[in-house]
Amino acid sequence: DAGVTQSPTHLIKTRGQQVTLRCSPKSGHDTVSWYQQALGQGPQFIFQYYEEEERQRGNFPDRFSGHQFPNYSSELNVNALLLGDSALYLCASSRGGGMNTEAFFGQGTRLTVV
Amino acid sequence: GDSVTQMEGPVTLSEEAFLTINCTYTATGYPSLFWYVQYPGEGLQLLLKATKADDKGSNKGFEATYRKETTSFHLEKGSVQVSDSAVYFCALSPINYNQGGKLIFGQGTELSVKP
Numbered sequence: 001d002a003g004v005t006q007s008p009t010h011l012i013k014t015r016g017q018q019v020t021l022r023c024s025p026k027s028g029h030d031t032v033s034w035y036q037q038a039l040g041q042g043p044q045f046i047f048q049y050y051e052e053e054e055r056q057r058g059n060f061p062d063r064f065s066g067h068q069f070p071n072y073s074s075e076l077n078v079n080a081l082l083l084g085d086s087a088l089y090l091c092a093s094s095r096g097g098g099m100n101t102e103a104f105f106g107q108g109t110r111l112t113v114v
Numbered sequence: 115g116d117s118v119t120q121m122e123g124p125v126t127l128s129e130e131a132f133l134t135i136n137c138t139y140t141a142t143g144y145p146s147l148f149w150y151v152q153y154p155g156e157g158l159q160l161l162l163k164a165t166k167a168d169d170k171g172s173n174k175g176f177e178a179t180y181r182k183e184t185t186s187f188h189l190e191k192g193s194v195q196v197s198d199s200a201v202y203f204c205a206l207s208p209i210n211y212n213q214g215g216k217l218i219f220g221q222g223t224e225l226s227v228k229p
Contacts, residue, residue, distance in 0.1 A: 033216065040222075041222070042118075042203050055193065101215070102163075104160075105158040107155075
């Protein structure tokens with residue numbers, strides 16, 4: 001079992017550009033959540049996808065959007081990048097909407113905006 | 115809204131010392147509580163959890179008890195090792211189904227264990 005895999009592991013983007021991050025959930029998992037972890041801080045919830053729909057969303061602007069595919073993999077898109085978007089982006093997968101099930105995290109994508 | 119507060123780090127201990135990392139929370143009802151650990155360069159790993167009041171979660175010598183009366187979930191270990199050096203995060207998951215599965219994290223506490 002490969003666990004939760006994220007790609008790419010690192011990337012550098014210029015302010016104003018757009019970026020797409022990818023996540024493949026753990027085998028058997030159908031729910032994907034995305035978190036932003038700024039340096040020295042705890043992860044902040046961005047949104048959760050279940051049954052190909054955004055089920056709940058944290059306090060992030062509309063520049064942050066996502067998608068879940070029929071195979072349960074997911075993408076996080078960020079438009080009009082700001083310097084403050086530089087962070088580690090974590091994907092977590094779980095089952096059945098995430099209620100009362102363990103969330104497994106990927107190793108994250110380190111995004112640097114210059 | 116729901117929130118988690120952890121003691122600030124870094125915490126530096128000698129090997130075999132006793133560890134306590136304080137965590138308190140604010141939430142409606144009885145959320146599930148978790149401790150996650152993040153080793154350098156890695157993602158988060160679940161260390162232990164508790165889903166109802168007075169439950170004790172334990173794993174790898176670490177333990178934490180869900181205290182509803184003090185809204186706390188302090189992490190303890192009787193004898194730390196150098197390999198325990200990492201960042202520890204306390205987190206909660208709201209009980210409301212519409213927020214189920216969402217994790218709210220504290221700011222993290224860095225632990226450094228010296229030989």
